[in-house]
Ligand code: FES
């Protein structure tokens with residue numbers, strides 16, 4: 001039995017300890033905002049926050065997160081998340097949208113660590129989030145907009 | 153294990169084939185005359201009477217480990233780690249960052265765990281994500297990629313390029329360091345370095361005791 005916190009609520013999981021966190025989130029907790037793209041840590045679609053840090057949930061066995069705090073796109077909140085949401089809708093960033101919850105979780109984590117990121121900071125933090133629709137230019141602009149909106 | 157089949161959004165796989173094509177199959181030309189799976193025991197080098205020649209031979213045998221992709225991939229010559237038996241640049245693109253732990257927002261621990269993690273995704277060339285509690289890049293002054301065994305040998309002996317270690321500390325590091333030891337336990341889908349860490353430690357120890365001579369090339 002694994003006990004963890006999901007979006008602020010204590011949850012338990014009693015299945016196979018090797019089950020990826022992504023499966024627990026989607027198929028057991030029915031939170032389907034977090035996406036499955038590759039299952040091998042190559043695309044970033046499954047990004048969540050694990051104890052405040054971005055983490056690929058597809059390569060995170062549930063047994064390894066005992067006592068940890070997991071935040072998904074459904075639960076992410078705070079100044080950075082609000083700024084990202086406003087910036088994202090302002091620029092209409094998503095195209096098909098499939099990669100976007102992962103993009104947003106990575107962007108929020110970046111802004112929590114670096115409130116005013118440079119292009120290089122954005123490249124560094126976002127390089128693992130692939131967008132099949134190539135919305136990269138709008139993602140970059142939206143992160144800059146979110147950072148500006150948090151100033152002062 | 154029915155969760156393995158509970159994949160939703162399988163159609164999404166086709167969205168990300170671009171990522172898959174970056175993962176070319178592992179293949180390196182191996183010298184057919186060299187046994188790449190085992191290490192000769194340190195004691196077997198006693199038959200070499202000349203101490204300097206013995207020392208060089210010991211280091212060359214240890215070099216089968218040191219120059220293996222499992223070791224060199226995280227001793228890159230740039231800030232980007234290498235990956236796989238063919239030592240291609242790491243995908244996704246990740247960079248050194250503070251302490252060799254990655255950049256803010258994309259640290260090693262975004263994907264790597266304390267243990268090797270088998271994957272459930274459908275990738276012919278990725279059977280597991282490697283992991284270790286100490287997972288990180290070697291500092292740039294310890295770069296081995298692209299260097300000859302002779303250059304690496306000199307580098308290992310130079311405190312300015314070996315983390316300030318004495319030769320005794322080098323022996324200890326090679327023989328017992330846990331992240332070094334990962335090379336013998338690299339997880340599914342990756343070839344381990346030859347021999348055992350104990351045999352490797354004995355080769356390094358015997359090399360140091362015989363004067364730590366370096367090969368000419
Ligand atoms: S689904 Fe986890 S990185 Fe692609």
Ligand code: FES
Nearest residue numbers: 096097131132133
């Ligand atoms: S918006 Fe379509 S994959 Fe990114």
